[in-house]
Amino acid sequence: MRASALLPFALLGLAVLAGSHLASAQGTAPPPGDPKLGAALWMRDGCYECHGTVAQGSGARVGGTGPMLAPKPLPFSVVLSQLRRPINVMPPYSTAVLSDQDAANIYAYLMSIPAGKSASTIPALSGYLRK
Ligand code: HEC
Numbered sequence: 001m002r003a004s005a006l007l008p009f010a011l012l013g014l015a016v017l018a019g020s021h022l023a024s025a026q027g028t029a030p031p032p033g034d035p036k037l038g039a040a041l042w043m044r045d046g047c048y049e050c051h052g053t054v055a056q057g058s059g060a061r062v063g064g065t066g067p068m069l070a071p072k073p074l075p076f077s078v079v080l081s082q083l084r085r086p087i088n089v090m091p092p093y094s095t096a097v098l099s100d101q102d103a104a105n106i107y108a109y110l111m112s113i114p115a116g117k118s119a120s121t122i123p124a125l126s127g128y129l130r131k
Helices: 003-027 035-044 047-051 076-084 100-112 123-128
Strands: none
Touching: 035 047, 035 100, 076 100
């Protein structure tokens, strides 16, 4: 059998692994944190520079400075692993500059960010929405 014929099975295995990782991450409650302290750290540590002051992201689909992180942040374990070992161009935050507790405080801040209003409730946008 050619190696390329095995590719679909390898991808399926990866998908199953990723799925079980997500399931276990979602089952873990985040450590307690202080959202006010987290908001201060968000500004002090420069998260806002790339992700926006309320984690709204740069808004660009490609080539933006940082993705939207709230409302409904990713599970804490995923956020922590992104901080310690970013998947791409984000600078890493080691425990020397950001403790696990401070990461939990930032996470509490992200959790506290409410969803924005739906565009359909903003009169000035009514002419721009698709029916
Ligand atoms: C210099 C810009 C920059 C700074 C500063 C920055 N980020 Fe990021 N962040 C990014 C980019 C770009 C990504 C996309 C993935 C990557 O490049 O690693 C990202 C991804 C993330 C993700 C994963 C989002 C996803 O959907 O996968 C989280 C969580 C995150 N950042 C949290 C933070 C926190 C918390 C801070 C502050 C302690 C921070 N970032 C500081 C640029 C930045």
